[in-house]
Amino acid sequence: MPVPPPSCGCCHGTSCIPSGAGTALSLIWTFVLPVLQSGMPRQMQILFRPDVQEILNSFTALLGIRMGFFSAAGEELRVGENKPWCRYCTLLRTRLDQDGRCRETDRARQQEARDRAALLHYECHGGLVEAIKPLFLHDGHLLGYVMIGQLRMTDTPPAEYLFQWKQQHNNGELREAFLEAPYFEPSRLKHILGLFSSLVDYILQQHMIRVETAGNLEQIIAHMEQHCDIRLSLPEAARLVGKSPSRIAHLFREQYGAGFKDVQAEIILDKADWYMRHDPRMSIKEIAGAVGFRDPLYFSRFYRRKRGIAPSLARRREGDQQIV
Structure with a gap:
C-alpha cells in the first residue's frame, strides 16, 4: 500500500511542516x-x-x-x-x-x-x-x-x-x-x-x-513539534507571534476546530507514536520522558484517554504495521 509519511525524503514532491530532527512529520492537524x-x-x-x-x-x-x-x-x-x-x-x-x-x-x-x-x-x-x-x-x-x-x-x-x-x-x-x-x-x-x-x-x-495558507499558527505548531518535552503555554505562544492570547485561542478554534491544548496534546501524542515506530528499543518510560512526562503512569493514562488504546498495545500495532 502507499508509502509511509516522508521522514526519509520519500515524499514525492510534498514537504511537511518543519518539525526538527527525529520528529513525526505527519500530524492529525497539519500536513x-x-x-x-x-x-x-x-x-x-x-x-x-x-x-x-x-x-x-x-x-x-x-x-x-x-x-x-x-x-x-x-x-x-x-x-x-x-x-x-x-x-x-x-x-x-x-x-x-x-x-x-x-x-x-x-x-x-x-x-x-x-x-x-x-x-x-x-x-x-x-x-x-x-x-x-x-x-x-x-x-x-x-x-x-x-x-x-x-x-x-x-x-x-x-x-x-x-x-x-x-x-x-x-x-x-x-x-x-x-x-x-x-x-x-x-x-x-x-x-x-x-x-x-x-x-x-x-x-x-x-x-x-x-486547506489554509501557512501563517502565525504554523510558527506555533512548529515550535510545539520542536520542543515536545516542554509545554508551551497560551500566553507564551501569543508572545511568540506577537498576538494576544485571546486572538491565538480564537484562531486555533477557527482553523483547527479544537482548542490550543487539544492541538498541543495531539502533537505530543504523534511524537510519542513516532518514537514507537522509529525506535523500538525505547521503553514506554523513556518515550514518556521524551515528550515531557515525568510520570510514565500518567503518560499512559493520558495516551489511553486521547487515543482509546494503551501505549503498550499501540506500540505492538505499530510494530506489526512496520513489517508491511
Whole structure:
C-alpha cells in the first residue's frame, strides 16, 4: 500500500511542516503540500478536525474494514483504529516479495480514481477488494484520497500465490491468513461502498478537512513539534507571534476546530507514536520522558484517554504495521 509519511525524503514532491530532527512529520492537524495557484507553488496546510478521526475509527470498528486518509502523493496520514494491513497482505509482501507490485497497483488505482474524479473499487492482484475516493479542492486541485480495504468476496486466494506459497513454504498459512480478511456478499458490498462514499462527501460538506495558507499558527505548531518535552503555554505562544492570547485561542478554534491544548496534546501524542515506530528499543518510560512526562503512569493514562488504546498495545500495532 502507499508509502509511509516522508521522514526519509520519500515524499514525492510534498514537504511537511518543519518539525526538527527525529520528529513525526505527519500530524492529525497539519500536513503541508505545494499547491499551484496562478502558475506559482505556494505552501498550504491540510487541517483535520477531530471528527475525521472519529469517522475513520467508527467505520473501521463497525465493519472491520480499514479506512484511511492519504495525501495526493500517497502518504498515509490517518487510519481508523490504527489498524494495520491484514496478515494476508503482509505475507504477500514479505514472504512472496510482492511489495513492489502492491505499491505499483496502489499508484495506478489512485491515478485512475483521480482521472475519473469518482469512487473506484477493484480487486487487487492478491484477490482482495479495495476502494478509493479522491478528494478535490474547489479549484480542482487534488487534496488526497480516502481508501478502504481489504475485504474478500471469495474463500480462495489467487492460484498463482497458492502455488508459489506451496513451493516455498508448503503449509496452509497463506490460505488461513486470506480467510481472516472480512467477507461480504456482493449485495452488502454495494451498501458498504455507498456508506463509504456518503461519509467522504459528508466530511467535505461539513468542512472537516480544510486547506489554509501557512501563517502565525504554523510558527506555533512548529515550535510545539520542536520542543515536545516542554509545554508551551497560551500566553507564551501569543508572545511568540506577537498576538494576544485571546486572538491565538480564537484562531486555533477557527482553523483547527479544537482548542490550543487539544492541538498541543495531539502533537505530543504523534511524537510519542513516532518514537514507537522509529525506535523500538525505547521503553514506554523513556518515550514518556521524551515528550515531557515525568510520570510514565500518567503518560499512559493520558495516551489511553486521547487515543482509546494503551501505549503498550499501540506500540505492538505499530510494530506489526512496520513489517508491511
